[in-house]
Amino acid sequence: MSVIANDASALLLDQVNQALAANTPLRIQGSGSKAFLGRQVDGVLLDTREHRGIVSYDPTELVVTVRAGTPLAELEAALDAAGQMLPCEPPHFGEGATVGGMIAAGLSGPRRPWSGSVRDFVLGSRVITGQGKHLRFGGEVMKNVAGYDLSRLMAGSFGCLGVLTEVSLKVLPKPRLCTSLRLEIDLERALLKLAEWGQQPIPISAASHDGQALHLRLEGGEGSVGAARERIGGEDLDPGYWNELREQRLAFFADSRPLWRLSLPNNTPALGLPGDQLVDWAGAQRWLKSDADAVTIRGIAIEVGGHATCFTAGATTNPFQPLAAPLLRYHRQLKAALDPQGIFNPGRMYSEV
Numbered sequence: 001m002s003v004i005a006n007d008a009s010a011l012l013l014d015q016v017n018q019a020l021a022a023n024t025p026l027r028i029q030g031s032g033s034k035a036f037l038g039r040q041v042d043g044v045l046l047d048t049r050e051h052r053g054i055v056s057y058d059p060t061e062l063v064v065t066v067r068a069g070t071p072l073a074e075l076e077a078a079l080d081a082a083g084q085m086l087p088c089e090p091p092h093f094g095e096g097a098t099v100g101g102m103i104a105a106g107l108s109g110p111r112r113p114w115s116g117s118v119r120d121f122v123l124g125s126r127v128i129t130g131q132g133k134h135l136r137f138g139g140e141v142m143k144n145v146a147g148y149d150l151s152r153l154m155a156g157s158f159g160c161l162g163v164l165t166e167v168s169l170k171v172l173p174k175p176r177l178c179t180s181l182r183l184e185i186d187l188e189r190a191l192l193k194l195a196e197w198g199q200q201p202i203p204i205s206a207a208s209h210d211g212q213a214l215h216l217r218l219e220g221g222e223g224s225v226g227a228a229r230e231r232i233g234g235e236d237l238d239p240g241y242w243n244e245l246r247e248q249r250l251a252f253f254a255d256s257r258p259l260w261r262l263s264l265p266n267n268t269p270a271l272g273l274p275g276d277q278l279v280d281w282a283g284a285q286r287w288l289k290s291d292a293d294a295v296t297i298r299g300i301a302i303e304v305g306g307h308a309t310c311f312t313a314g315a316t317t318n319p320f321q322p323l324a325a326p327l328l329r330y331h332r333q334l335k336a337a338l339d340p341q342g343i344f345n346p347g348r349m350y351s352e353v
Contacts, residue, residue, distance in 0.1 A: 004052060004053060004074075005053025005054070005067075006053060007051065007053075007067070008050040008051035008052075008069070009051055009126075009128075009134060009165050009166075011050070011051075012048065012128060012163055012165060013128055013132070015046055016132055016163060016343075017132045019044065019046075020130070020132050020341055020343060023341060023343070024043070024044055024343065025041070025042065025044070025342070025344075025346050026043045026044055026045075026046045026163075026343050026344060026345070027041045027042075027043035027044065027045050027046065027345060028046045028159035028345050029045060029046070029047060029048070029101075029159075030047070030048050030049055030069060030096070030097070030100050030101040031049065031071075031094055031095075031096030031097055031098055031101065032096075033092060033094030033095075033097040033098075033101060034097075034101050034105045034107075036311070036312070036313040037105060037158070037313075037319065038158050038319055038320065039317075039318075039319060039347050039348055039349070039350075040313075041345050041346065041348050043343075043345070048069040048098065048100050048163070048164075048165075049096075049098060050069060051067050051068060051069040051165055052067050052068075052070040052098075053066070053070060054066050054067075054070065054074075054078060055166060057078065059082040059083075062170060062172060063168060063169070063170060064078075064168070064169050064171055065124075065166060065167070065168040066099050066167060066169070067165065067166050068099055068103070068163075068164045068165050068166060068167065069099075069100060070098060070099045071096060071097065071098060071099075072090065072097040072098060072099055072101075072102055073097070075099055079171055080174070083173055083174055084171045084172060084173055084174060085172060085173075085174050086121070086169070086171060087111065087115035087116060087121060087172045088108040088109065088111065088112060088115060088116060088117055088118045088120070088121060089108060089109030089110060089111040089112065090102045090107055090108060090109060090118055091107050091109055091246045091247055091248070092247060093248070099167065100164050100167075102118060103118060103122065103125075103154055103155050103164055103167055104154070104155075104156075104157060104158050104159050104164065105156065106119060106155040106156025106157075109242070109245075109246040110205075110206035110207075110208065110217070110242050110245060110246060110280060110281070111205050111206055112285075113266075113281045113282055113284055114204065114205050115172075115205070117155070118155050118156070119152050119155035121169050121170040121171070122138075122152050122154070122167060122169060123138055123151070123168040123169060123170055124137060124138030124151050124168040125137050125138060125164060125165075125166060125168070126165045126166035126167075127150065127151075127154065127161075127162040127163065127164055127165065128162055128163040128165060129162050129338060129339075130162065130338055130339035130341055130342075130344065131340070134165065137150040137151045138150075138151040138168070150162075150338075153334070154167075158345060158348045158349050159345040159348065160335065160339070160346075160348055160353065161334065161338045161339060161344065162338055162339065162344060163344065175205070175219035175220055176220065176222065177219065177220065177222050177225045178205075178217065178219045178239065179218050179225055179229060179236075179239075180206075180215065180216065180217045180236070180237035180238070180242070181217075181218070181229065181233075181234035181236065181237055182214070182215055182234055182235050182236070182237040183213060183214045183215075183216070183232070183233065183234035183235075184212070184213050184234075185213065185214055187209050187211065187279060188269070190214040190279075191267075191268075191270060191282075191283050193214070194207055194214075194283060198266075198267075198282065201224075202218075202228045202231075202232075203218050203219055203224050203225055203228055204216060204217070204218060204228075204282070205217050205218065206242055207280075207281070207282040208245060208278065208279055208280045208281075209278070209279040210250070210252065210278050210279075211276070211278070214234075215237055215241060216237075217239070217242060245278075245280065252278045252287070253287075253289075255276065255289040257275065257290055257291050258289070258290065258291070258310060258311075258312040258315035258316075259288070259310070259311040260287070260288040260289075260308050260311065261285065261286075261287060261288075261309045261310075262285070262286040262287075262288060262297075262301045262306055262307075262308045263285060263301075263306050263307055263308075263309070264283070264284055264285070264286060264301065264304055264305070264306035265304065265305045266282070266283070266284055268283055268304050268305075268306070271300060271304070272300075273286070273288050273290065273300060274290050274292040274297070274300075275288050275289050275290025275291070276288070276289045288308075294308075294310065294316045294318065298321055301321075307321040308321055309321065318350075318351075320349050320350065322350070323350065328350070328352060328353075331350065331353050332352065332353055335353050
């Protein structure tokens with residue numbers, strides 16, 4: 001397929017240097033599909049969408065290098081044409097979602113526990129730093145630079161550490177066979193079965209529970225998928241379910257109450273959460289629709305070793321779980337090292353950073 005390409009790195013670098021000279025904060029954004037996440041940023045808009053295109057792609061090497069403003073849909077279409085995919089299955093949350101936004105938010109879809117996160121597939125990057133320099137970090141192999149694995153630090157940083165202009169990603173072949181199942185069992189029993197299956201060679205690549213039934217996706221070779229399907233049983237499920245879950249288009253997400261995401265340790269049992277929940281990642285990710293306050297929700301998550309993030313803009317002053325003092329100190333030190341004037345998305349994640 002044809003992908004529009006344009007190198008606007010010089011313009012982005014010039015805008016950053018102007019901001020540094022005037023000590024003006026910048027609000028880094030692509031399409032804004034994930035602007036609802038985190039705290040609001042007061043700053044001059046730096047739009048990355050003109051800097052777009054696939055720089056290089058060698059399907060035989062399973063590596064693609066792409067500019068940050070490239071629409072995520074265009075990258076996925078190019079990979080699909082070669083029979084490959086982004087293993088982390090990142091959500092779009094909007095038609096114009098960009099590759100840079102995917103990295104900045106660091107969000108992964110239903111396949112994440114079995115394939116890895118966005119961060120796990122970042123090989124290298126180009127970044128405009130808070131010193132007004134356009135630097136390359138890493139490459140097509142994993143390595144550290146100046147004490148920081150900066151390319152991977154960009155994943156989930158919400159633009160607070162620099163302006164990502166280019167990223168090299170590891171990709172994987174699409175599975176040969178994919179089938180989805182629905183089993184009418186309650187959540188407690190579903191979590192027990194998932195813990196049991198997790199110790200066995202069953203090719204599960206997605207598992208969620210909507211309060212009524214367990215939904216499973218099996219991927220792999222014909223023999224392994226067929227054997228697992230026969231063993232597990234259940235009825236056929238429309239495979240489109242996983243895309244609707246990833247993009248938060250299921251009926252569950254239409255509830256007007258604030259949406260919370262609880263990230264929990266593997267094999268955490270069913271929890272008495274104050275509201276309605278949808279379980280994903282075989283129990284490690286739990287979506288919660290609730291009017292309960294942040295302290296209550298986070299207290300439950302902390303008690304079992306997890307944390308909670310609010311996905312509804314304006315529902316709380318601290319969307320991301322507040323950091324413990326040692327972690328906050330590290331965040332401040334990292335911000336000071338990479339963005340000494342504090343111009344990149346100041347306060348997007350935490351008011352102190």
